[in-house]
Amino acid sequence: GLKQQVGSAEIVAQVALARQQRTLRRVVFMGMGEPAHNLENVMEAIELLGIVGDIGHRNLVFSTVGDPRVFERLPQGPVKPALALSLHTTRAELRTRLLPRAPRIAPRDLVEAGERYARAIAYPIQYQWTLLEGINDSDEELDGIVALLSGKYAVMNLIPFNAGEGMPFRRPSSERARELARHLHRRGILTKLRQSAGQDVDGGCGQLRARGTGGRGFL
Known part of the structure; x- marks a missing residue:
């Protein structure tokens, strides 16, 4: 908590x-x-x-799962930061399961809100996609990404999942991850395959824990 x-x-x-x-x-x-x-x-x-x-x-x-307040507040300030949006899937029902506490915004609506901000600040949105084997690494998801982001001012960041204690997910193979990135590039989506650091000390993205509480809580 x-x-x-x-x-x-x-x-x-x-x-x-x-x-x-x-x-x-x-x-x-x-x-x-x-x-x-x-x-x-x-x-x-x-x-x-x-x-x-x-x-x-x-x-x-500024990285967010898509809280509507972000799209209202960011354009108002004297400093307008770059924006990263956690997408992770093109399917609304799956996104709800993966991000149960995120606002209920359909992926298409999230991308449209991001596109308005990107055009306002003249800088692309970074869309974050944590690669989960057998969950969101299918060819159907690739088609969905292309449908959502074609023509958008966007960069897709593919981020292989970092394993954590008690987590049921796995990352796809390195070759599959590279194949996904190449496929999106070929179809006109600017894509970066991110490399994780700090996994050996549980310091990778998503691995940092409040060890003082025995892993029960997060700050």
């Missing part, structure tokens, strides 16, 4: 600390929480980082 929200100053402090360790050019708001659930603090941090912190607005990325 939710333990607490971080304030805008805490978010900026994390970036400042990271800058002491290495050159930092990009900040992505995503992970074990939904940024829209802490919207005002996140937006205040984005504005501070974009204006005072001198990070390029397109290098500030």
Whole structure:
């Protein structure tokens, strides 16, 4: 369950600390929480980082499952970040099962909302697709992606699933993942096959846990 929200100053402090360790050019708001659930603090941090912190607005990325408040709030600020949308399937009923707490927005409506924002800021939407073997890696899903994203200002990020304790899913083979990316490219969809880091220490995307609570809760 939710333990607490971080304030805008805490978010900026994390970036400042990271800058002491290495050159930092990009900040992505995503992970074990939904940024829209802490919207005002996140937006205040984005504005501070974009204006005072001198990070390029397109290098500030807001990632969401599609909370409608995001599409209202992001265009209003002086800093308009890039947007990443968690899609994961073109089928509404499957998306509801994969993201049970996400707002009930049909994939087509989500893409249309993303397209309006992309055109407004003149920068493509990044669509996130976690590859789950036997779940969303079928040829039918590929056809659905092409139908949804053809002609859209979009980049499809294919992200092989990172295994976690107690999770029933598996990633497809590396060859199948590459085949999916090649297929989408051939059909005119700009696609990137992402490589995961940190899996050996359970630090990959989706693996970070609140170990202080024995894995029972998440921050």
